[in-house]
Amino acid sequence: MLRRPVTPMLATPVDAVPEGPDLVHQPKWDGWRCIAFREADGVYLQSRAGRNLTTYFPDITRAIRTLPAGVVLDGELIVWQRGRTNFALLQRRITAGRGLLRLVHDCPAHYVLFDLLTDAGGEVIVDRPLSERQARLEQLLVDAPPQLTVTPETTDMRQVADWLLNWTVAAGIEGVVTKRLSGRYEMGKRGWWKSRTRLVTEAIVGGVTGSIHNPVTVLLGRFDRRGRLRYTGRTHPLTSAQREQLAGMLSLLHPQQHRLAAAVHPWPEPLPASWSGQLEGPEPLRYVQVEPTVVAEIDADVAFEHGRWRHRVRYARARPDMSVYDVPLLLGEEEGYFGVP
Incomplete structure (x- = not known):
């Protein structure tokens, strides 16, 4: 089983979106990277730097409790406002103090998922290809609460161009992350590529x-x-x-x-x-x-x-x-x- 803290896999900045037959592209969301552990007795949310974010996101921990014990997820915490991500509202979770529950009610968070590190029962799958991990992630979230959602992805460069041209305005994405469909999850390694708008x-x-x-x-x-x-x-x-x-x-x-x-x-x-x-x-x-x-x-x-x-x-x-x-x-x-x- 994976034990926390986990060092997430990272992306190398590039000036142009890579192209190739084994590549898939996903939006780069404007939020906080988060590794989520569905443990036997609860949920633990870890930031990219290893910080404990659990107490600031009771809405997300409640949603993750519906998943099987042993699951470890990788994704991005975001908050929507007027159909667009709002990073400032995300930051307010840390400083809200006694107003946290009101903030959670008024500005709920979402957890946009793009990887599965361990499956139900704690089966570690980081050495499986990304395509298999994604298929298992989608199956895992079939009946999950709407706060948990799989990130969009495409192999079509026309779709990528549309994201970079329109989604940065409409949805607030920062750019595109490119990954190998055959790639394994290498903790702490820069095995992906990110292109910012x-x-x-x-x-x-x-x-x-x-x-x-x-x-x-x-x-x-x-x-x-x-x-x-x-x-x-x-x-x-x-x-x-x-x-x-x-x-x-x-x-x-x-x-x-x-x-x-x-x-x-x-x-x-x-x-x-x-x-x-x-x-x-x-x-x-x-x-x-x-x-x-x-x-x-x-x-x-x-x-x-x-x-x-x-x-x-x-x-x-x-x-x-x-x-x-x-x-x-x-x-x-x-x-x-x-x-x-």
């Missing part, structure tokens, strides 16, 4: 780490509907050429502007650790505030919550031809963005 867009430079003369990373913002500059994310480290180009365009806030900072540049310094959007937050971030007059072109994925990109974005170049008022509004507030009317 990415957007080329713009944001306003509101600060930098390093110095104004040698910026290392860029802190980005966008206006909300009230005209307030809101923090939206941080870039990966800049190249030497990007640092040199951007440094010549940045200006510090003038002393007389600081009294208007709450209206002009309302971000705290240091930046709160909670703004990073990570489950295990880093320390508060020291940075240099700059006049929010420079527009940056960026390459970002589609995972965001609280109006911020959850992962770091790629800085492409400055856009001196654009006004800050040409930049799209805060994530989720611009018309038609990610299905928001």
Whole structure:
């Protein structure tokens, strides 16, 4: 029998979706990876990093209790809102405290499953091909509660293209995960491939780490509907050429502007650790505030919550031809963005 914690199988990032006769493609859901153990005396939910998530998802543990003892499942915990995944509502499970049961009632979770590690009775099947594990998983869930569902999959690249073009907007998937139908489940190994959906867009430079003369990373913002500059994310480290180009365009806030900072540049310094959007937050971030007059072109994925990109974005170049008022509004507030009317 498999004993917890289990190190899940992982995926290697790639720029394009692989193609081949032995490959199958699945949506990459915007949620929390979870290994579920249906034990003789209950259910245990384990995060990718080995953290115990059981107490935060009583709705999911209740559903898994309907399955045979000994089963170990691999999948993604998600929360739907208005037909789209909402990562922020998922995070609230951790901080809800006494309000957890109300949150569970108002915003129930789902467990989207894509692998079966042990079958009923604790039979370990990680060495069986993926095609067999999936067939057993589908059979296992025939009469399962609706919170437990098998992820869609396809071998048709036209279907993959539709997912990447439309499902990122309509359902909130992050991209596609590709697997070998003949492959075994290799714990801790990067034997799958993941291709994220990415957007080329713009944001306003509101600060930098390093110095104004040698910026290392860029802190980005966008206006909300009230005209307030809101923090939206941080870039990966800049190249030497990007640092040199951007440094010549940045200006510090003038002393007389600081009294208007709450209206002009309302971000705290240091930046709160909670703004990073990570489950295990880093320390508060020291940075240099700059006049929010420079527009940056960026390459970002589609995972965001609280109006911020959850992962770091790629800085492409400055856009001196654009006004800050040409930049799209805060994530989720611009018309038609990610299905928001």
